Amino acid sequence: MGYRKESIQGLAILGGTPAFENALHVGKPSLADRDFFLLKVNAILDRQWYTNSGPELREFEEAVASFTGVRHCISVCNGTKALEIAIRALGLTGEVIVPAFTFVATVHALYWQGIVPVFCDIERNAHQIDVEKIEKLITPRTSAILAVHLWGNACDIDALEQLAEKHKLRLVFDASHSFGATYNGRSIGRFGDAEAVSFHATKMIQTFEGGAILTNNDELANRARTMTNFGFVDYDEVSYIGTNGKLSEIHAAMGLACLKYLQPTMESYKQRYECYRDCLGGVHGLRMLPRKPGGNYQYVVFEVTHDLPNARDLLCKVLKEEGVIARRYFYPGCHNMAPYNSFPASPDVPVTDEVASKVVVLPSGPSVTNSDIETIASIIILAMQNMERIANNLKGSV
Numbered sequence: 216m217g218y219r220k221e222s223i224q225g226l227a228i229l230g231g232t233p234a235f236e237n238a239l240h241v242g243k244p245s246l247a248d249r250d251f252f253l254l255k256v257n258a259i260l261d262r263q264w265y266t267n268s269g270p271e272l273r274e275f276e277e278a279v280a281s282f283t284g285v286r287h288c289i290s291v292c293n294g295t296k297a298l299e300i301a302i303r304a305l306g307l308t309g310e311v312i313v314p315a316f317t318f319v320a321t322v323h324a325l326y327w328q329g330i331v332p333v334f335c336d337i338e339r340n341a342h343q344i345d346v347e348k349i350e351k352l353i354t355p356r357t358s359a360i361l362a363v364h365l366w367g368n369a370c371d372i373d374a375l376e377q378l379a380e381k382h383k384l385r386l387v388f389d390a391s392h393s394f395g396a397t398y399n400g401r402s403i404g405r406f407g408d409a410e411a412v413s414f415h416a417t418k419m420i421q422t423f424e425g426g427a428i429l430t431n432n433d434e435l436a437n438r439a440r441t442m443t444n445f446g447f448v449d450y451d452e453v454s455y456i457g458t459n460g461k462l463s464e465i466h467a468a469m470g471l472a473c474l475k476y477l478q479p480t481m482e483s484y485k486q487r488y489e490c491y492r493d494c495l496g497g498v499h500g501l502r503m504l505p506r507k508p509g510g511n512y513q514y515v516v517f518e519v520t521h522d523l524p525n526a527r528d529l530l531c532k533v534l535k536e537e538g539v540i541a542r543r544y545f546y547p548g549c550h551n552m553a554p555y556n557s558f559p560a561s562p563d564v565p566v567t568d569e570v571a572s573k574v575v576v577l578p579s580g581p582s583v584t585n586s587d588i589e590t591i592a593s594i595i596i597l598a599m600q601n602m603e604r605i606a607n608n609l610k611g612s613v
């Protein structure tokens with residue numbers, strides 16, 4: 216890191232930035248047992264069975280299903296595809312209610328299938344979909360609610376299940392952030408009609424790229440698995456439209472290598488979260504997002520509540536110049552991104568708009584040490600104390 220106290224205080228800053236790949240990033244990949252992975256790579260090469268439901272994939276799916284306590288795990292090539300296939304296999308149509316504050320893949324997965332996303336606001340405390348605002352968005356065209364367990368915390372599953380039941384809607388969860396998290400003591404992955412997880416390189420369990428559909432519904436699982444493999448139910452027999460959503464053997468092997476380290480990985484995320492809380496809890500102008508019981512600690516999320524309206528962006532700029540790549544996830548909100556920003560009616564999502572202008576996600580991957588966190592915290596504290604001066608010095612550049 217290029218941290219220099221004098222430079223920040225003098226605010227002549229912004230020189231000597233380290234190379235991008237040497238900076239501290241939000242999403243460094245999780246630990247994996249490297250020797251175990253390499254042994255598996257050799258076995259895959261010897262076996263010459265590289266994809267199409269080989270032994271590594273089957274073992275990975277069984278391990279994920281057993282860990283989450285769900286009947287079926289259908290692994291796919293990424294989390295976006297997991298959402299798309301779940302949506303399609305459930306036969307969703309018309310409109311689906313989805314939070315405006317999420318990674319854009321959640322919303323794209325709907326629109327890609329010709330389904331209109333109807334944006335719901337989030338609640339203020341933990342940024343989850345605001346269940347109380349859903350009911351007024353339901354129309355005769357609504358087929359489902361697609362809720363997101365944002366930041367590794369479960370959303371209000373009981374209330375969502377009741378609402379879905381009352382209105383006879385399907386309920387799907389985007390659990391991309393939430394592997395390893397629980398809700399009332401039960402693993403995320405077991406709720407709703409289906410849950411979609413991501414095993415992207417930046418996630419708690421990663422397969423380079425990857426994802427899975429988790430469900431207890433046998434029929435849905437069967438359909439999703441068939442759709443993942445072009446719709447084939449037998450050699451030469453296709454029963455419905457499918458796609459190529461398969462995860463390869465080498466990806467599955469990486470997943471197994473990461474699963475071996477799941478407990479220490481989760482523990483290390485918790486430890487870094489607590490270090491941030493100890494260093495930055497109570498700093499004026501900052502609010503650390505609370506972790507809900509059972510949350511997995513994957514994301515370290517703050518809101519910059521400083522009076523200056525662009526304080527969050529100024530802080531990100533200072534951090535970047537000091538070699539810390541903090542992220543403004545999920546700015547500016549999906550409803551403000553194309554093509555959704557040209558929908559005829561703008562959604563009423565004031566909390567999303569406010570939160571999107573305040574959130575900063577700090578580096579918390581396994582390569583981030585306590586000493587890195589202390590340094591990041593020092594930069595942030597200095598920047599918060601000098602925000603007006605930073606704003607003057609950077610006028611026009613942010």
Ligand code: T4K
Nearest residue numbers: 240241242243244293294295318320321391413415416417
């Ligand atoms: N739903 C939700 C709620 C999601 O958050 C996501 C994905 C999805 C659905 C879709 O799942 P996938 O189809 O992706 O499986 C990243 C991830 O690419 C994305 O998976 C994730 N959510 C999203 C929150 O973050 P970007 O555009 O921020 O990625 P990028 O390349 O800037 O990487 C983030 C940081 O991680 C960088 O600062 C560098 C570091 N990094 C990244 C990679 C790929 C590494 O250190 N090593 C790496 O290999 O989207």
